[in-house]
Amino acid sequence: MSSPSSSSTPSPYPAPHPTNSLLLAYQVRTRxxxxxxxxxxxxxxxxxxxxxxxxxxxxxxxxxxxxxxxxxxxxxxxxxxxxxxxxxxxxxxxxxxxxxxxxxxxxxxxxxxxxxxxxxxxxxxxxxxxxxxxxxxxxxxxxxxxxxxxxxxxxGSVLRRGSLGVMVSTQGKGPRVAARIRRKLERAIPENAGEAIENVGQLRKGLREIEKGTGKEAIERRMGWMIRVSDKWSLAQLGEMDERMRNEVLAGWEKDEARGYWDVNRGKYGGLGWLASFASRLGVGTCPVVKDPDGSAAKCPFVMGSTGFVLGAATAGAVAAFWMRRQ
Amino acid sequence: MSSPSSSSTPSPYPAPHPTNSLLLAYQVRTRxxxxxxxxxxxxxxxxxxxxxxxxxxxxxxxxxxxxxxxxxxxxxxxxxxxxxxxxxxxxxxxxxxxxxxxxxxxxxxxxxxxxxxxxxxxxxxxxxxxxxxxxxxxxxxxxxxxxxxxxxxxxGSVLRRGSLGVMVSTQGKGPRVAARIRRKLERAIPENAGEAIENVGQLRKGLREIEKGTGKEAIERRMGWMIRVSDKWSLAQLGEMDERMRNEVLAGWEKDEARGYWDVNRGKYGGLGWLASFASRLGVGTCPVVKDPDGSAAKCPFVMGSTGFVLGAATAGAVAAFWMRRQ
The missing domain is CATH 3.40.50.720 (NAD(P)-binding Rossmann-like Domain)
Incomplete structure (x- = not known):
C-alpha cells in the first residue's frame, strides 16, 4: 500500500538497531x-x-x-x-x-x-x-x-564503579570484542564515577531541603540550577564532592549562582586555587574544540599540539638568540 | 569466628559492587x-x-x-x-x-x-x-x-551500534549522569563498532571453513591466530573489513601470518598504502604511550605535543634563518 514516493522520504525517527535483546537492570532485591x-x-x-x-x-x-x-x-x-x-x-x-x-x-x-x-x-x-x-x-x-x-x-561484559554499572552486549557474537570495548570504556570512565552519582544524589537531596516547593515553577528552577551546577563539574570532580564542597555549592542557590569545583576549592594549592578558579572560568583546562566538561586539556589534541608548537618555537628562539649572541 | 589477623589480610578477590541489580541482555525473540x-x-x-x-x-x-x-x-x-x-x-x-x-x-x-x-x-x-x-x-x-x-x-541509558548494545545503569539514582556517561561513551565507540562485531564473526566463520579441526590443538591455534589478527586492527578498521579484505586476511592463515588493515590495503591512496603498512608495522599511527589498538595518534597527547614542538621549533628556525639572511 506504500506509495512509490514514501520510500524516498527520509525517516523522521531513528531506525531500530536489531540488537535482538532487551538490555535491562533486573531488580532482584526481593528475589x-x-x-x-x-x-x-x-x-x-x-x-x-x-x-x-x-x-x-x-x-x-x-x-x-x-x-x-x-x-x-x-x-x-x-x-x-x-x-x-x-x-x-x-x-x-x-x-x-x-x-x-x-x-x-x-x-x-x-x-x-x-x-x-x-x-x-x-x-x-x-x-x-x-x-x-x-x-x-x-x-x-x-x-x-x-x-x-x-x-x-x-x-554481557560488565564494568562496575560503585552504583554505576555498564554492560556491553554483543548478542554472544563477539565476546572478545565486547571485552575489548569494555576495557576501552574503563579508560573513559573515571574511577570515582560511582561516587559522582552518589554525590549528585546528595546534592539534589540537599537542594530539596532548602527549596521545598512542589509546584511546577519550583521544580523547574531546581532542575535548571542542578543542570548548570553539574555541567560545571567534571565526573571526576563530582566524585570528589564532599560535605563541605556540597554546602558551599548549596550556598550559591540563594544568589542563583552555579559554583564549580574551583569556586569551592580556592584554598587549594597553598591558596593558589583562585588562579585555577579564574582559569576554569576562562575555559582553560578543558578542550576548546570538544566542549566536554569531562575532557581535560591533556587529552585535547588541539591544546597539546599548540602548546607543543609554542614551546618548540620558544626553544628554537632561545637557541637562536643564544647562538647569535655568541657570534 | 574470624581471627583478628584475617581482617588485615588483603582480599584475594574483588569486592562486589552493590549495584543492586542484575545487568542482563534479556532474550525476547520467542516472547x-x-x-x-x-x-x-x-x-x-x-x-x-x-x-x-x-x-x-x-x-x-x-x-x-x-x-x-x-x-x-x-x-x-x-x-x-x-x-x-x-x-x-x-x-x-x-x-x-x-x-x-x-x-x-x-x-x-x-x-x-x-x-x-x-x-x-x-x-x-x-x-x-x-x-x-x-x-x-x-x-x-x-x-x-x-x-x-x-x-x-x-x-537505563542505552547506546546502540548495530548488534552492539551498551547500557549505562545508575539504579535510578542519576538519570542525567547516566545520559552524560552514555554520551561520553558514544564518543569513545566508533560508529561502525556494530559492523566490527559482525565482521569478526564472519572472519571466525571463514577460518572454521579453512581449518575444520575440532581437537584441542586446532581450537587453540585458531583462537591464537584470531587474537593476533584482531589486535592488529582497530575497531573502526574491523568495521570496514569487507569480503576482499577478509579473504586476504584468511590467506595469511596457511603462512601463520597475522595481517593487519594496511597489509591488505596497500593499494590505497594511489598505491601509497604500502607506506601506511610500513608505518603501522613501526607502530606509527597509534600512541606509543598507551598501546591501544583503537587509539589514534591524533588522540595521543604525547604525539600531538611532540609534533607541535617539532613544528614550532622548525617554524621559529625558519623565521630566524630568514631574518638573519635579511640582516
Missing part, C-alpha cells in the same frame, strides 16, 4: 536465585549475583575438590571482606548436585513459589538441557552457561 | 510483551522493544489525539523505514485502555500463558499500581514508567 555448579564459571556468576544483592541465593554444588577457591571464599570465607560481600543476602549452600530429573525435592523447588531465576554452570550438558526445559515450562527465566540457545538472558 | 500507553514515554519504550525484536507486541492505547506521532509512525507508518523497523514482529494494537481491574478480557490476558512481560506508560498512577500488583501476583515481570518501586527492571 531468590538458584545457582547450580561450583567451578570457576559458577564463581564468576556468583560475583555478578552478589553485586545484584538478591534476597536469597540457593547454591547447589557437591562439596569436593572441584569447588573453585573463589566460590568457596565468597560463600564461606571468614574474613571481613568475604563477609561484607555477602552481607544482607541469605545464602543456602546445598552440598549436592541439582538434579530435578532424579531428586523430587529439587523438582519441588522449581514447582514451588520460591525460585525466581535459575543459573546453571555444571559440566553436564544433558542435565543442563533438562533443567532448562523444566524451568521454561514453569516460566522461570534460565541461563545455561555457554549454551546460548538455552539462555533466556545473557550477562 | 510476547504487553505495552500500555501511547504517549511519548510509550513511544520510547516501543523503540527499545522494536530493537529487542520480540515475537509479538500487544499494545493498548485508545486511538485519539494523545497518541504520540512517533508511536503511530512506528506502529502504522507505511514508509519502507517504518515497515522495516517492525519487520518480523507481530504487532497487535488494541485501541482501548488496558484495565484488567474492570475489563475481564484484559485480566484473562494476564491469567493466560501468552504475556511474558508488561510495561505501562499511562497517566494513571492508581491503575498502574493495580496493574503492577496483578502482574507480580502472576510472576510476570513488570515496569511502571517513572515509578521505581513498581519496576522489576529498569531500562
Amino acid at each position: 531468590t536465585i538458584l545457582l547450580a555448579g561450583g567451578g570457576p564459571v559458577a564463581a564468576s556468576r556468583l560475583y555478578h549475583l552478589l553485586c545484584a544483592r538478591p534476597k536469597k541465593l540457593v547454591l547447589f554444588a557437591p562439596d569436593n575438590e572441584d569447588i573453585d577457591d573463589e566460590f568457596r571464599w565468597r560463600v564461606e570465607g571468614e574474613s571481613e571482606d568475604a563477609k561484607k560481600g555477602r552481607e544482607g543476602i541469605e545464602i543456602e549452600w546445598r552440598k549436592q548436585e541439582f538434579d530435578p530429573t532424579q531428586n523430587k525435592e529439587d523438582l519441588a523447588l522449581l514447582d514451588g513459589d520460591e525460585i525466581d531465576m535459575v543459573l546453571t554452570a555444571i559440566p553436564n550438558p544433558t542435565l543442563s538441557t533438562k533443567i532448562c526445559r523444566l524451568c521454561r515450562a514453569r516460566r522461570i527465566p534460565v541461563n545455561v552457561a555457554d549454551v546460548p540457545p538455552e539462555c533466556d538472558f545473557y550477562f | 510476547t510483551i504487553l505495552l500500555a500507553g501511547g504517549g511519548p514515554v510509550a513511544a520510547s519504550r516501543l523503540y527499545h522493544l522494536l530493537c529487542a525484536r520480540p515475537k509479538k507486541l500487544v499494545l493498548f492505547a485508545p486511538d485519539n489525539e494523545d497518541i504520540d506521532d512517533e508511536f503511530r509512525w512506528r506502529v502504522e507508518g507505511e514508509s519502507e523505514d517504518a515497515k522495516k523497523g517492525r519487520e518480523g514482529i507481530e504487532i497487535e494494537w488494541r485501541k482501548q485502555e488496558f484495565d484488567p481491574t474492570q475489563n475481564k478480557e484484559d485480566l484473562a490476558l494476564l491469567d493466560g500463558d501468552e504475556i511474558d512481560m508488561v510495561l505501562t506508560a499511562i497517566p494513571n498512577p492508581t491503575l498502574s499500581t493495580k496493574i503492577c500488583r496483578l502482574c507480580r501476583a502472576r510472576r510476570i515481570p513488570v515496569n511502571v514508567a517513572d515509578v521505581p518501586p513498581e519496576c522489576d527492571f529498569y531500562f
Whole structure:
C-alpha cells in the first residue's frame, strides 16, 4: 500500500538497531536465585549475583575438590571482606548436585513459589538441557552457561564503579570484542564515577531541603540550577564532592549562582586555587574544540599540539638568540 | 569466628559492587510483551522493544489525539523505514485502555500463558499500581514508567551500534549522569563498532571453513591466530573489513601470518598504502604511550605535543634563518 514516493522520504525517527535483546537492570532485591555448579564459571556468576544483592541465593554444588577457591571464599570465607560481600543476602549452600530429573525435592523447588531465576554452570550438558526445559515450562527465566540457545538472558561484559554499572552486549557474537570495548570504556570512565552519582544524589537531596516547593515553577528552577551546577563539574570532580564542597555549592542557590569545583576549592594549592578558579572560568583546562566538561586539556589534541608548537618555537628562539649572541 | 589477623589480610578477590541489580541482555525473540500507553514515554519504550525484536507486541492505547506521532509512525507508518523497523514482529494494537481491574478480557490476558512481560506508560498512577500488583501476583515481570518501586527492571541509558548494545545503569539514582556517561561513551565507540562485531564473526566463520579441526590443538591455534589478527586492527578498521579484505586476511592463515588493515590495503591512496603498512608495522599511527589498538595518534597527547614542538621549533628556525639572511 506504500506509495512509490514514501520510500524516498527520509525517516523522521531513528531506525531500530536489531540488537535482538532487551538490555535491562533486573531488580532482584526481593528475589531468590538458584545457582547450580561450583567451578570457576559458577564463581564468576556468583560475583555478578552478589553485586545484584538478591534476597536469597540457593547454591547447589557437591562439596569436593572441584569447588573453585573463589566460590568457596565468597560463600564461606571468614574474613571481613568475604563477609561484607555477602552481607544482607541469605545464602543456602546445598552440598549436592541439582538434579530435578532424579531428586523430587529439587523438582519441588522449581514447582514451588520460591525460585525466581535459575543459573546453571555444571559440566553436564544433558542435565543442563533438562533443567532448562523444566524451568521454561514453569516460566522461570534460565541461563545455561555457554549454551546460548538455552539462555533466556545473557550477562554481557560488565564494568562496575560503585552504583554505576555498564554492560556491553554483543548478542554472544563477539565476546572478545565486547571485552575489548569494555576495557576501552574503563579508560573513559573515571574511577570515582560511582561516587559522582552518589554525590549528585546528595546534592539534589540537599537542594530539596532548602527549596521545598512542589509546584511546577519550583521544580523547574531546581532542575535548571542542578543542570548548570553539574555541567560545571567534571565526573571526576563530582566524585570528589564532599560535605563541605556540597554546602558551599548549596550556598550559591540563594544568589542563583552555579559554583564549580574551583569556586569551592580556592584554598587549594597553598591558596593558589583562585588562579585555577579564574582559569576554569576562562575555559582553560578543558578542550576548546570538544566542549566536554569531562575532557581535560591533556587529552585535547588541539591544546597539546599548540602548546607543543609554542614551546618548540620558544626553544628554537632561545637557541637562536643564544647562538647569535655568541657570534 | 574470624581471627583478628584475617581482617588485615588483603582480599584475594574483588569486592562486589552493590549495584543492586542484575545487568542482563534479556532474550525476547520467542516472547510476547504487553505495552500500555501511547504517549511519548510509550513511544520510547516501543523503540527499545522494536530493537529487542520480540515475537509479538500487544499494545493498548485508545486511538485519539494523545497518541504520540512517533508511536503511530512506528506502529502504522507505511514508509519502507517504518515497515522495516517492525519487520518480523507481530504487532497487535488494541485501541482501548488496558484495565484488567474492570475489563475481564484484559485480566484473562494476564491469567493466560501468552504475556511474558508488561510495561505501562499511562497517566494513571492508581491503575498502574493495580496493574503492577496483578502482574507480580502472576510472576510476570513488570515496569511502571517513572515509578521505581513498581519496576522489576529498569531500562537505563542505552547506546546502540548495530548488534552492539551498551547500557549505562545508575539504579535510578542519576538519570542525567547516566545520559552524560552514555554520551561520553558514544564518543569513545566508533560508529561502525556494530559492523566490527559482525565482521569478526564472519572472519571466525571463514577460518572454521579453512581449518575444520575440532581437537584441542586446532581450537587453540585458531583462537591464537584470531587474537593476533584482531589486535592488529582497530575497531573502526574491523568495521570496514569487507569480503576482499577478509579473504586476504584468511590467506595469511596457511603462512601463520597475522595481517593487519594496511597489509591488505596497500593499494590505497594511489598505491601509497604500502607506506601506511610500513608505518603501522613501526607502530606509527597509534600512541606509543598507551598501546591501544583503537587509539589514534591524533588522540595521543604525547604525539600531538611532540609534533607541535617539532613544528614550532622548525617554524621559529625558519623565521630566524630568514631574518638573519635579511640582516
